[in-house]
Amino acid sequence: MIAALFPGQNSHAIGMGSEMAAALPEAAAVFAAAERAVPGLTRLMKEGPLEDLTLTAHQQPALVTASIAAYRAWREATGLTPAFAAGHSLGEFSAHVAAGTLDLEDALRLVHARGRYMQDAVPAGQGAMSAVVGAGSVESIREVCQATEGVVEIANLNAPGQTVISGEAAAVAAAGAELKARGFRIIPLKVSAPFHCSLMQPARERLAADLEAVAFRPMDFPVIANVTAEPVSDAAQVPALLAEQVTGSVRWTECVQKLAELGASEFIEFGSGNVLTGLLKRMLPEARFYNVHTPADLEAYLAAR
Structure with missing residues:
Protein backbone atom coordinates (compact mmCIF):
# COMPACT_ATOMS: atom_id res chain seq x y z
CA MET A 1 0.00 0.00 0.00
CA VAL A 122 5.58 35.59 20.11
CA PRO A 123 7.73 38.72 19.62
CA ALA A 124 10.91 38.13 17.63
CA GLY A 125 13.78 36.89 19.75
CA GLN A 126 11.67 35.78 22.70
CA GLY A 127 11.21 32.19 21.56
CA ALA A 128 13.55 29.44 20.41
CA MET A 129 13.70 25.83 19.29
CA SER A 130 16.50 23.26 19.56
CA ALA A 131 16.98 19.76 18.24
CA VAL A 132 17.91 17.18 20.88
CA VAL A 133 19.89 14.34 19.34
CA GLY A 134 20.95 11.18 21.11
CA ALA A 135 19.99 7.74 22.30
CA GLY A 136 18.35 8.81 25.56
CA SER A 137 14.63 8.36 26.17
CA VAL A 138 11.96 10.87 25.25
CA GLU A 139 10.74 10.66 28.85
CA SER A 140 14.08 11.95 30.11
CA ILE A 141 13.78 14.91 27.73
CA ARG A 142 10.23 15.53 28.92
CA GLU A 143 11.34 15.40 32.57
CA VAL A 144 14.04 18.00 31.97
CA CYS A 145 11.55 20.29 30.21
CA GLN A 146 9.07 19.98 33.06
CA ALA A 147 11.75 20.71 35.65
CA THR A 148 13.02 23.81 33.83
CA GLU A 149 11.75 27.24 34.86
CA GLY A 150 9.75 28.89 32.10
CA VAL A 151 8.02 27.46 29.04
CA VAL A 152 9.90 24.68 27.25
CA GLU A 153 8.08 21.72 25.74
CA ILE A 154 8.54 18.89 23.27
CA ALA A 155 7.52 20.20 19.84
CA ASN A 156 8.53 17.40 17.46
CA LEU A 157 9.17 13.70 17.88
CA ASN A 158 10.79 13.27 14.48
CA ALA A 159 12.54 9.91 14.76
CA PRO A 160 14.13 7.75 17.44
CA GLY A 161 17.00 9.84 18.76
CA GLN A 162 15.75 13.09 17.20
CA THR A 163 13.45 15.33 19.24
CA VAL A 164 12.82 19.08 19.07
CA ILE A 165 12.08 21.32 22.06
CA SER A 166 10.38 24.70 21.85
CA GLY A 167 9.47 27.59 24.12
CA GLU A 168 10.87 30.71 25.75
CA ALA A 169 14.44 31.35 24.62
CA ALA A 170 15.93 31.28 28.12
CA ALA A 171 14.06 28.12 29.07
CA VAL A 172 15.07 26.33 25.86
CA ALA A 173 18.70 27.28 26.52
CA ALA A 174 18.52 26.08 30.14
CA ALA A 175 16.89 22.78 29.20
CA GLY A 176 19.42 22.34 26.42
CA ALA A 177 22.31 22.83 28.84
CA GLU A 178 20.92 20.19 31.21
CA LEU A 179 20.28 17.75 28.37
CA LYS A 180 23.80 18.30 27.05
CA ALA A 181 25.13 17.45 30.50
CA ARG A 182 23.15 14.20 30.27
CA GLY A 183 24.84 13.23 27.02
CA PHE A 184 22.54 14.63 24.36
CA ARG A 185 23.73 16.78 21.46
CA ILE A 186 21.90 20.11 21.24
CA ILE A 187 21.44 21.92 17.92
CA PRO A 188 19.79 25.38 18.10
CA LEU A 189 17.44 25.81 15.14
CA LYS A 190 17.07 28.89 12.96
CA VAL A 191 13.37 29.56 13.32
CA SER A 192 11.26 32.70 13.41
CA ALA A 193 9.07 31.57 16.31
CA PRO A 194 8.75 28.75 18.88
CA PHE A 195 6.35 26.46 17.03
CA HIS A 196 4.29 23.62 18.49
CA CYS A 197 4.26 24.75 22.10
Missing part, protein backbone atom coordinates in the same frame (compact mmCIF):
# COMPACT_ATOMS: atom_id res chain seq x y z
CA ILE A 2 1.14 3.53 -0.79
CA ALA A 3 1.43 6.32 1.79
CA ALA A 4 1.67 9.90 0.48
CA LEU A 5 3.88 12.13 2.63
CA PHE A 6 4.04 15.91 2.67
CA PRO A 7 6.88 17.98 4.20
CA GLY A 8 6.70 20.91 6.59
CA GLN A 9 8.74 24.06 7.00
CA ASN A 10 12.42 24.37 6.02
CA SER A 11 12.00 22.15 2.95
CA HIS A 12 11.67 25.27 0.77
CA ALA A 13 14.01 26.45 -2.00
CA ILE A 14 13.95 29.00 -4.80
CA GLY A 15 12.41 27.41 -7.89
CA MET A 16 10.42 24.86 -5.89
CA GLY A 17 7.79 23.28 -8.10
CA SER A 18 8.62 25.48 -11.09
CA GLU A 19 9.88 22.65 -13.33
CA MET A 20 6.76 20.61 -12.69
CA ALA A 21 4.49 23.59 -13.37
CA ALA A 22 6.31 24.38 -16.62
CA ALA A 23 6.09 20.79 -17.86
CA LEU A 24 2.71 19.44 -16.79
CA PRO A 25 -0.76 21.03 -16.95
CA GLU A 26 -1.92 19.48 -13.68
CA ALA A 27 0.92 21.20 -11.85
CA ALA A 28 0.41 24.44 -13.76
CA ALA A 29 -3.23 24.48 -12.61
CA VAL A 30 -2.06 24.22 -9.00
CA PHE A 31 0.25 27.21 -9.46
CA ALA A 32 -2.61 29.19 -11.02
CA ALA A 33 -4.79 28.41 -8.00
CA ALA A 34 -1.97 29.47 -5.68
CA GLU A 35 -1.67 32.80 -7.44
CA ARG A 36 -5.40 33.41 -7.04
CA ALA A 37 -5.31 32.51 -3.35
CA VAL A 38 -2.07 34.33 -2.46
CA PRO A 39 -1.23 36.92 -5.16
CA GLY A 40 2.49 37.19 -5.85
CA LEU A 41 3.32 33.81 -4.31
CA THR A 42 4.32 31.95 -7.47
CA ARG A 43 6.74 34.67 -8.58
CA LEU A 44 8.33 34.60 -5.13
CA MET A 45 8.66 30.81 -5.38
CA LYS A 46 10.33 31.07 -8.78
CA GLU A 47 12.55 34.13 -8.30
CA GLY A 48 12.91 34.77 -4.57
CA PRO A 49 14.55 36.45 -2.78
CA LEU A 50 15.12 33.53 -0.41
CA GLU A 51 14.77 35.67 2.72
CA ASP A 52 11.23 36.61 1.65
CA LEU A 53 10.30 33.06 0.72
CA THR A 54 11.61 31.91 4.12
CA LEU A 55 9.12 34.12 5.97
CA THR A 56 6.61 31.81 7.64
CA ALA A 57 3.56 33.39 5.99
CA HIS A 58 5.09 32.87 2.53
CA GLN A 59 6.88 29.58 3.11
CA GLN A 60 3.78 27.73 4.29
CA PRO A 61 1.58 28.29 1.18
CA ALA A 62 4.65 27.83 -1.06
CA LEU A 63 5.27 24.38 0.38
CA VAL A 64 1.62 23.38 -0.03
CA THR A 65 1.72 24.60 -3.64
CA ALA A 66 4.85 22.64 -4.55
CA SER A 67 3.61 19.51 -2.78
CA ILE A 68 0.18 19.46 -4.38
CA ALA A 69 1.60 20.27 -7.83
CA ALA A 70 3.82 17.20 -7.54
CA TYR A 71 1.04 15.05 -6.10
CA ARG A 72 -1.48 15.89 -8.82
CA ALA A 73 1.09 15.35 -11.54
CA TRP A 74 1.85 11.94 -10.03
CA ARG A 75 -1.84 11.05 -9.84
CA GLU A 76 -2.37 11.99 -13.48
CA ALA A 77 0.71 10.07 -14.66
CA THR A 78 0.09 6.90 -12.67
CA GLY A 79 -3.65 6.68 -12.11
CA LEU A 80 -2.80 5.56 -8.55
CA THR A 81 -4.43 6.60 -5.30
CA PRO A 82 -2.61 6.33 -1.98
CA ALA A 83 -4.11 4.26 0.81
CA PHE A 84 -3.12 6.87 3.40
CA ALA A 85 -1.52 10.30 3.69
CA ALA A 86 0.42 12.09 6.39
CA GLY A 87 2.11 15.46 6.60
CA HIS A 88 4.69 16.85 8.98
CA SER A 89 3.22 19.90 10.75
CA LEU A 90 2.23 22.25 7.91
CA GLY A 91 2.28 19.21 5.62
CA GLU A 92 -0.90 17.94 7.26
CA PHE A 93 -2.77 20.63 5.32
CA SER A 94 -1.25 19.31 2.07
CA ALA A 95 -2.30 15.80 3.08
CA HIS A 96 -5.90 16.96 3.46
CA VAL A 97 -5.86 18.66 0.07
CA ALA A 98 -4.62 15.38 -1.41
CA ALA A 99 -7.36 13.47 0.40
CA GLY A 100 -10.03 15.86 -0.87
CA THR A 101 -10.88 17.11 2.62
CA LEU A 102 -9.83 20.67 1.85
CA ASP A 103 -10.17 22.74 -1.31
CA LEU A 104 -6.71 23.80 -2.49
CA GLU A 105 -7.40 27.54 -2.45
CA ASP A 106 -9.00 27.32 0.98
CA ALA A 107 -5.95 25.45 2.27
CA LEU A 108 -3.57 28.03 0.80
CA ARG A 109 -5.43 30.91 2.40
CA LEU A 110 -5.53 29.03 5.71
CA VAL A 111 -1.80 28.34 5.82
CA HIS A 112 -0.98 31.87 4.68
CA ALA A 113 -2.94 33.11 7.70
CA ARG A 114 -1.52 30.34 9.91
CA GLY A 115 1.98 31.56 9.14
CA ARG A 116 1.10 35.15 10.09
CA TYR A 117 -0.63 34.04 13.28
CA MET A 118 2.31 31.91 14.38
CA GLN A 119 4.77 34.72 13.67
CA ASP A 120 2.61 37.23 15.56
CA ALA A 121 2.10 35.01 18.63
CA SER A 198 1.79 26.49 24.40
CA LEU A 199 3.18 29.94 23.46
CA MET A 200 1.33 29.44 20.15
CA GLN A 201 -2.09 29.53 21.88
CA PRO A 202 -3.01 32.94 20.36
CA ALA A 203 -2.27 31.53 16.90
CA ARG A 204 -4.28 28.41 17.63
CA GLU A 205 -7.33 30.47 18.61
CA ARG A 206 -7.14 32.67 15.52
CA LEU A 207 -6.70 29.70 13.20
CA ALA A 208 -9.56 27.81 14.86
CA ALA A 209 -11.92 30.64 13.93
CA ASP A 210 -10.75 30.51 10.30
CA LEU A 211 -11.12 26.73 10.18
CA GLU A 212 -14.73 27.00 11.36
CA ALA A 213 -15.52 29.15 8.30
CA VAL A 214 -14.18 26.62 5.79
CA ALA A 215 -16.07 23.70 4.23
CA PHE A 216 -14.49 20.29 4.86
CA ARG A 217 -15.51 17.52 2.47
CA PRO A 218 -15.69 13.71 2.74
CA MET A 219 -12.22 12.17 2.65
CA ASP A 220 -11.00 9.98 -0.21
CA PHE A 221 -8.60 8.15 2.15
CA PRO A 222 -7.50 8.49 5.78
CA VAL A 223 -4.94 11.04 6.95
CA ILE A 224 -2.76 10.37 10.00
CA ALA A 225 -3.14 13.26 12.46
CA ASN A 226 0.03 14.78 13.91
CA VAL A 227 -1.33 15.22 17.42
CA THR A 228 -2.88 11.75 17.83
CA ALA A 229 -0.82 9.62 15.41
CA GLU A 230 -4.11 7.95 14.44
CA PRO A 231 -5.89 7.76 11.07
CA VAL A 232 -8.76 10.18 10.55
CA SER A 233 -11.55 9.29 8.14
CA ASP A 234 -14.27 11.67 9.36
CA ALA A 235 -13.84 15.18 7.97
CA ALA A 236 -15.81 16.61 10.90
CA GLN A 237 -12.84 15.83 13.18
CA VAL A 238 -10.29 17.65 11.04
CA PRO A 239 -10.74 21.33 12.04
CA ALA A 240 -10.14 20.65 15.73
CA LEU A 241 -7.11 18.48 14.97
CA LEU A 242 -5.55 21.12 12.71
CA ALA A 243 -6.10 23.79 15.36
CA GLU A 244 -4.69 21.62 18.15
CA GLN A 245 -1.61 20.91 16.06
CA VAL A 246 -0.49 24.56 16.38
CA THR A 247 0.26 24.10 20.09
CA GLY A 248 0.62 20.30 20.17
CA SER A 249 3.58 18.03 19.54
CA VAL A 250 4.16 16.61 16.07
CA ARG A 251 4.25 12.88 16.86
CA TRP A 252 5.95 11.96 13.61
CA THR A 253 7.68 8.81 14.84
CA GLU A 254 4.33 7.38 15.93
CA CYS A 255 2.69 8.53 12.68
CA VAL A 256 5.23 6.52 10.69
CA GLN A 257 4.81 3.53 12.97
CA LYS A 258 1.04 3.71 12.51
CA LEU A 259 1.39 3.77 8.71
CA ALA A 260 3.56 0.67 8.89
CA GLU A 261 1.04 -1.06 11.18
CA LEU A 262 -1.72 -0.27 8.69
CA GLY A 263 0.25 -1.98 5.94
CA ALA A 264 1.97 0.86 4.09
CA SER A 265 5.13 -0.37 2.39
CA GLU A 266 5.72 2.31 -0.26
CA PHE A 267 6.26 5.93 0.82
CA ILE A 268 6.29 8.88 -1.57
CA GLU A 269 7.40 12.32 -0.36
CA PHE A 270 5.78 14.96 -2.56
CA GLY A 271 7.31 18.40 -2.93
CA SER A 272 10.54 20.17 -2.14
CA GLY A 273 13.27 18.44 -0.14
CA ASN A 274 13.73 14.93 1.21
CA VAL A 275 13.66 15.46 4.98
CA LEU A 276 10.85 12.98 5.59
CA THR A 277 12.45 10.33 3.42
CA GLY A 278 15.64 10.64 5.45
CA LEU A 279 13.74 10.15 8.69
CA LEU A 280 11.79 7.21 7.30
CA LYS A 281 14.87 5.38 6.11
CA ARG A 282 16.06 5.30 9.70
CA MET A 283 12.76 3.89 10.96
CA LEU A 284 11.63 1.58 8.13
CA PRO A 285 14.74 0.61 6.15
CA GLU A 286 12.92 -2.28 4.47
CA ALA A 287 10.26 -0.05 2.86
CA ARG A 288 10.36 1.51 -0.61
CA PHE A 289 10.94 5.27 -0.73
CA TYR A 290 10.51 7.83 -3.50
CA ASN A 291 10.67 11.61 -3.81
CA VAL A 292 8.52 13.33 -6.43
CA HIS A 293 9.21 17.03 -6.98
CA THR A 294 10.37 17.43 -10.60
CA PRO A 295 9.40 15.84 -13.93
CA ALA A 296 12.64 13.84 -13.73
CA ASP A 297 11.57 12.48 -10.34
CA LEU A 298 8.24 11.45 -11.82
CA GLU A 299 9.95 9.69 -14.74
CA ALA A 300 12.26 7.88 -12.31
CA TYR A 301 9.25 6.73 -10.28
CA LEU A 302 7.47 5.40 -13.36
CA ALA A 303 10.61 3.58 -14.46
CA ALA A 304 11.07 1.99 -11.04
CA ARG A 305 7.59 0.47 -10.87
